Amino acid sequence: MTRPVIGYCGMTHLGINSAAGAAQRGFDTLCFDPDPALISRLVKGELPVTEPDLDRLWAENAPRLSFSADLTDLARCDVVYVAPDVPTDDRGGSDLSGLAALLDQVEPALRADAVLVVLSQVPPGFTRARGRARGPLHYQVETLIFGRAIERAVHPERFIVGCADPAQPLPPALAAYLGGFGCPILSMRLESAELCKIAINMCLVAQVSVANTMAELCEHLGADWAEVIPALKLDKRIGAFAYLAPGLGIAGGNLERDLATVCRMAEAKGTDSRVVQAWISNSGHRRDWPLRVIHQEVLARRRAPVLAVLGLAYKQDTHSIKNSPSLAFINALGPDVTIRAFDPVVPASAAGHPGVVQADSALEACRGADALVVMTPWGQFRDLVAADIAAALAGRVVLDPYAVLDRAACVAAGLAYHTLGVPALGCEEIA
């Protein structure tokens, strides 16, 4: 068959990056969104999301990318993915109304032989309950990672496809599209695929929770978690790619949503989810590590301090501030604290604290500050020289939870260095 024409409906982070990936793999790709203004911006190359290599791929694949806010254009697509954002509330509950509404719009516009695929994350049972009046309906697990979306879209590890009847072969157009990526294709029943994404995230959370729990012990026992990690990764049962770096709890929204979903499903079905509740609790506990340490090391000793805070996004290489540990930290500080904030992408105004001031650079943020807190591990912060930091700061305290800076250099520069997974270094009595 000729190469299928692919449509992505919902120009979200997921839709845009997936469309870029499809075009990069040589597929004619229609980018659809019911918002004509958004489509207009996309035509001009004005992308509303930030991802490494996205701008370049978008420009390079322009001949294969088409754009429309007109539903009738979907009729030329052989495979249509529906990928709107599914908002979550403070408790991790999903609002599926937007997805349902888009499906209601899109479905009638498709040819009967076109394959409709739900790509947004949904609870198990959604796709089968939704059904489709005519034509094949599938669910596919999205596996993008903020900050690595293009890598994941162009070079997926595998495709996980939910089918009403997994014993049946995939529709030829879908098989041809997925086959174009050269990775394993796993077909399974719809409910299994819908649960798969949640299961992946539970495994990741379990790893992170082990890392955070053990790292905290290291801080009190004199051990160094960084020394332990390689030993764990060489155990095949744990694996070279295990998620063992300690962090400030779970953020970004997706993992929190899935944790809440598992708890809700367990409550409804009467299964045991206490370990999941423990993960949630541990995440909250670790998130507040910077607050506890800054109180202990700075706020307990000084009134109206100035803090330099580097990083506001919830993780590096993204504009997203969803559940950002940095913003949670800043907003928990008293009103008498001045915060000189710098993030390569997120403006200081994103933080709601009255004492936040925009710094022009990372080093400028440090100037005259009583302490430096590196809250998001942006790559450019690794270029900071410890001696320059020490010269710029008025105080000596450095909180570097993600170990972005050179630990030994910080101590050599006379800084009192605090990071996750190891006891504080260079901490003689600070006057």
Added chain:
Amino acid sequence: MLTHHRSQPADPARLVVIGSGGFVGGAIVERAQAVGIKVHGVSGKRLDLTQPGAGEALAAELQPDDCVVVVSAKAPARDAASLGVNIRMIEAVCDALTRRPVDHVLYISTDAVYPASEAVVYEHSPAAPDNPHGAMHVAREQILKVHHKGPLALLRPSLMYGIKDPHNGYGPNRFRRAAAEGKDIVLFGEGEEQRDNVDVNDLAELAVLCARHRSDGILNVATGRSVSFREVAELVVRLSGREVPVKGTPRQNPVTHRHFDPTVRLKAFPDFRPVALEEGLARVQQAMNEGK
């Protein structure tokens, strides 16, 4: 776990302290008066909450815009009789609150509401007491929620110390009295258990802060730093300036520790600084030396 119902802190119209004559109540009265808050004290000597009609009598003293601090208790509650006394007291308080609703209530509870197995305590830790004293306070916390519909702050202090503490419970109070009398300080086991020791003035300060913020929810009152009983004993001896032996005994019960996570307090009251144990005990020693 603690929400402020006043975005900008302000003095309550009046602070009514039920149990004003006691160790904790007295400290709260003193602190509130020191910062200029109008205080109305209800002492057990003046109004016995266990007597018939106490609720009605108490109601007559309340005003709608009061912040009421409930401290009064017969502590510790060790048996059915003392449990009953404490329930009768809270019954009177609830009767008063029903007759004359007030704006805000603070309840001084205890960390004994948490089971001994809970080594690290958070405000969201389950209140599942394994002792009658904790059970008494949990019951009183719960019944207050029924009879007071406005903001209710439950303050759960760890082990408290202070010069006016009449109790001789195991810990700083007993140790300093023993040292003052030149008697041996006797530890359970080798005093390995770690506890968070709180200056009663910190509780008073936090109670006043809760009143000013019209706070609602749970706040554990602790410094966030636990030390062993042996460490406390040795500190007390050093501060006393006397040669007092600190002696271990054969261990009868397993070692249990208790640590408090201070994060809720750090977020609720970022400007509050707890008194360090050495500083607090030094002040108590000073007061003892001055005959206070």
